Amino acid sequence: MKRVYVNEEWCLGCHLCEYNCAFANSGQRSMVKALLGKPVVSRIHVEEGGGISYAVSCRHCKDPVCLRSCISGALHSENGVICIDKSKCVGCLTCVLVCPYGAVAPGPNGAALKCELCLGNASGEPACALGCPNKAIVYEDRR
Amino acid sequence: MAYRPESFFEDNNVRVIAGKKAEKLMPKEKQVLTEGSEILPYDALCVCTGSRPLLPAFKGLDKVSKCFSFIDLNDALRLESAVDACSRVLIIGAGFIGLKCAEGLSGRAAKITVCDLAPIVMAASLDEDASAIVAEQLRRSGIDLRLSDTAESFEDGVAHMKSGRDIAFDVLVIAIGVRANTELIAGAGGSVGKGIITDSGMKTSLDSVWAAGDCVQSIDAVSGESGVLAILPNAAMQGFTAGRNMAGASDVFDKSMRMNSIGLFGMHIMSAGITGDCIYSEVSGSGCRKFFAKDGRLCGFIMTGDVSRAGIYTSLIRNRVPLEGIDMRQLAEYPSLLLFGTEYRKEKLGGLV
Ligand SMILES: Cc1cc2nc3c(=O)[nH]c(=O)nc-3n(C[C@H](O)[C@H](O)[C@H](O)COP(=O)(O)OP(=O)(O)OC[C@H]3O[C@@H](n4cnc5c(N)ncnc54)[C@H](O)[C@@H]3O)c2cc1C
Numbered sequence: 001m002k003r004v005y006v007n008e009e010w011c012l013g014c015h016l017c018e019y020n021c022a023f024a025n026s027g028q029r030s031m032v033k034a035l036l037g038k039p040v041v042s043r044i045h046v047e048e049g050g051g052i053s054y055a056v057s058c059r060h061c062k063d064p065v066c067l068r069s070c071i072s073g074a075l076h077s078e079n080g081v082i083c084i085d086k087s088k089c090v091g092c093l094t095c096v097l098v099c100p101y102g103a104v105a106p107g108p109n110g111a112a113l114k115c116e117l118c119l120g121n122a123s124g125e126p127a128c129a130l131g132c133p134n135k136a137i138v139y140e141d142r143r
Numbered sequence: 144m145a146y147r148p149e150s151f152f153e154d155n156n157v158r159v160i161a162g163k164k165a166e167k168l169m170p171k172e173k174q175v176l177t178e179g180s181e182i183l184p185y186d187a188l189c190v191c192t193g194s195r196p197l198l199p200a201f202k203g204l205d206k207v208s209k210c211f212s213f214i215d216l217n218d219a220l221r222l223e224s225a226v227d228a229c230s231r232v233l234i235i236g237a238g239f240i241g242l243k244c245a246e247g248l249s250g251r252a253a254k255i256t257v258c259d260l261a262p263i264v265m266a267a268s269l270d271e272d273a274s275a276i277v278a279e280q281l282r283r284s285g286i287d288l289r290l291s292d293t294a295e296s297f298e299d300g301v302a303h304m305k306s307g308r309d310i311a312f313d314v315l316v317i318a319i320g321v322r323a324n325t326e327l328i329a330g331a332g333g334s335v336g337k338g339i340i341t342d343s344g345m346k347t348s349l350d351s352v353w354a355a356g357d358c359v360q361s362i363d364a365v366s367g368e369s370g371v372l373a374i375l376p377n378a379a380m381q382g383f384t385a386g387r388n389m390a391g392a393s394d395v396f397d398k399s400m401r402m403n404s405i406g407l408f409g410m411h412i413m414s415a416g417i418t419g420d421c422i423y424s425e426v427s428g429s430g431c432r433k434f435f436a437k438d439g440r441l442c443g444f445i446m447t448g449d450v451s452r453a454g455i456y457t458s459l460i461r462n463r464v465p466l467e468g469i470d471m472r473q474l475a476e477y478p479s480l481l482l483f484g485t486e487y488r489k490e491k492l493g494g495l496v
Contacts, residue, residue, distance in 0.1 A: 006492040008485065047479040054488060056480065059496045068383065069376035073146035093450060097404040097413050098376060100462075101491060102452030102478055106411065142495055 001080045002141050004044075004117065004126050006054050010136035011046070013053030017128035017137055018042040021057075024118050024127035041108055043115040044128045044137075055128065055137055058082060058103045058115040066095035066104055066114075074111075081119060086111045144216060165192075168331040170349045187351050187389035190328055190339065191382060194321035194357040194373055202296035209314045213244040214321070225314050226252050233257075233302055233312035235294055237264040239405055241318035242277075245286050246407055256310055257281070258289040268403050268414040270433065272426045273445045277412055284408040323358045323371050336360050338371040343395045345385035353389055355381035361399040365416045365442050365460060372399050398461055404450070411450045416443030416460045423475040434475050439465055452478035 019035060021042040028034035044057035064082050067075045074088035075095060091110035107113035117139075118126050129139040152159050160177070167176040168188070175183045196212035204210065211222045222244075226232060230252040234241045237259035245255050259266070263274035264281065281288055289310075294302040302310045323338035334340040334348040338360030345353045356378035362369050377399040384396035402415035419437035426433075430448025434441060434456070441459045455478045458464075469482050480488055490496075 003495070005494075006488075008488055008492070047481055049477075049479070049481045052481065052485075054480075054492060056492065059491065061496050065376075068379045071375045076148075091406055092404050093406065093411060093413070094376065094402075094404045095454075096450060097402055097415065097453050098457055099452075099454035100458030101480065102455045104454070105451060110406075142493075 001060070002117075002139055003060050004057055004115065004129055005138050005140065005142060006056070007136050007138065008052065008054040010134045011053045011055065012134055012136070013046060013048050014133065015046050016131055016133065017044050017055050018046060020127040020131040021115075024121050024123040027121070029122075039108070041113065043105070043113055045105070056101055056103055057128065059101055060115075060117070065098045065100070069094050069098045081117055082114070083116050083120075084112060084114055165327060168327045168349075168352070170331050170333070170352060173351060185351070188353065189345075189382070189385050189389060190347070190352065190354040190358060191356045191378075192324035192327060192358045194323050194371075196317065197320045197322050198317060199319070201294060204297050206299045207297050207315050208299055211314070211316050213240050213316055213318050219247070222248075222314070222316065223251075229253050230313045231256070231311060232314045232316065233294075233310055234316045234318055235259075236318035236320070237261070237288065237290065238267060238318065238320065239265065239403060240320075241316070242281065242407055243405065244316055244318055245281070246284075249284060249286070249408070252314075254287065255285070256287040256289060256312070258293050258304070258310075260291065260293040260305075262291045264288070264290070265412070268401065269412070269445055270418065272424075273412070273414075273431050273433070273447055276426075276431055276447050277407065277410070280408055280410045321357065321373055323360070323373075325358060328352070328354065336369070343397045344388045344393060345381050345396065346388065353385040355385040362397065363417070364398050364400050364463075372401055374402065376402065400461060402457060404453075410447060412447045413450045413453050414443070414445045415453075415457045416441070418443055422471055425475075432475060434471065436466060436471070439467060441466060441471070455480070 018040055021044045022040045023031045023034045026034035044055050046053055046055050060082050071092055071094055072088050072090045074085045089111035093106055095104040095112050104112050104114045126139045129137045164178040165175050166178050173185055196214050209225050212218050231254040232248055232252045234245055234257045237257050241257055245257050248255055263271055264278050292304050292306045295305050296303045325335040325339050328339045329335040339347055339354040339358050341347050341354050341359050345355050347354050357373040360369055360371050380396055384394045387394045404413045419435040419442040422436045423434040432446045435443040440463055444456050474482055
């Protein structure tokens with residue numbers, strides 16, 4: 001299965017992935033309309049310090065502890081892609097409490113926020129990887 | 144409101160017999176007797192009977208006409224129809240269930256009072272500082288909190304409190320905890336303590352019988368103590384382990400631990416593990432973050448307010464990662480994978496996990 005992978009040594013720390021993610025998941029056609037004057041609601045985040053930077057998003061783990069811990073059944077697997085049914089999410093954030101990578105975030109409307117590989121939005125494949133200028137984020141099948 | 148999608152059982156070739164109680168377990172015959180005397184034979188059995196509300200014998204409780212538990216959907220629906228905008232609600236127990244009930248009723252009732260014998264709210268998972276922040280949030284949201292006090296006896300509409308005060312109410316909710324449903328196993332001669340006793344593969348003392356979830360007693364991976372750790376993540380992982388072993392695997396699940404994540408009136412509260420030596424503490428008006436260590440490892444944390452990326456801490460506890468070489472102060476202030484080194488990140492962010 002194709003997943004998002006990070007090549008830390010290529011990351012410039014430009015945060016473009018966060019903007020592309022927020023735009024892709026906004027449902028808007030124009031990036032300006034989607035992002036101007038609004039908080040950037042992104043499912044990927046860049047961590048940086050000591051001259052190092054890299055992006056973190058859902059690993060779509062083979063044995064996802066978030067899914068096993070979900071108290072409402074909102075988190076589920078669609079052929080290996082860990083998705084969240086927002087209508088079922090009660091916002092308890094147990095997924096945030098258990099994700100070892102810090103890849104699930106408290107979302108703006110109560111429900112948890114996580115990467116679903118852009119498979120359900122207009123981008124069709126991960127916008128973070130598509131827009132990464134240095135190929136520090138890639139979308140591929142690794143074993 | 145189903146946990147699983149509708150097709151789940153059919154997809155997995157499972158026959159569900161809903162609305163029927165398993166009355167008796169006959170391990171020698173490898174049979175379960177249900178209500179209505181149907182006999183269900185098994186090769187492997189898993190008991191996942193959960194827990195039921197603790198209802199102590201308060202004097203006069205039988206005179207209270209509107210008294211509820213807050214455990215399942217039916218409880219919630221019955222409570223909802225008993226409450227109107229004029230109701231005064233009294234909730235006994237300021238733990239997770241009592242407080243979640245208070246939040247749910249807020250705005251639907253005239254007055255909500257929550258009492259607890261403990262001097263702090265959520266005493267089982269928070270310390271005084273975190274609890275004080277939560278209590279303040281509850282009071283700001285209009286909840287009348289009565290701590291270090293509880294009902295001693297009832298008349299219909301009045302609770303006589305230990306402090307000598309009386310509290311008038313229309314609707315009563317009892318939320319002082321749950322007790323494991325162990326009767327099936329106990330009745331068949333299996334080992335039972337506060338919960339059903341199992342080994343680390345979730346097998347009970349009875350031949351071909353496993354158990355998982357709120358009905359079992361397990362070893363807390365952090366404290367080493369045995370007890371009932373009735374939360375969904377433990378239940379689900381125990382159930383998964385039991386299922387695999389019933390099908391012939393020899394899996395071990397020894398990572399049950401205490402953890403809680405809850406939102407109350409817009410504030411998030413998390414805790415995991417147990418308290419120990421406090422190695423980091425930050426308490427301000429907006430929230431608190433506290434970290435505890437034992438034997439060179441993180442053993443617990445409590446936080447309110449910003450809970451982003453808290454799972455990084457939980458995994459340090461769950462996987463018993465030595466803190467040697469990790470700057471815990473920096474990690475406490477900024478949860479990230481920065482301090483784990485390039486190799487770790489390469490494996491986790493650049494590999495299949
Ligand atoms: C109000 C409330 C809020 C909660 N919030 C959280 C939370 O935020 N996070 C968290 O992690 N956990 C939470 N929990 C706890 C969580 O719900 C439980 O840990 C979890 O449901 C345990 O799953 P289980 O399968 O072991 O038991 P249950 O979900 O209780 O299921 C047991 C089932 O067995 C059935 N049963 C019992 N006896 C028999 C019998 N003899 N024959 C046939 N069927 C039987 C019962 O009817 C029930 O359907 C909460 C619980 C409550 C009540």
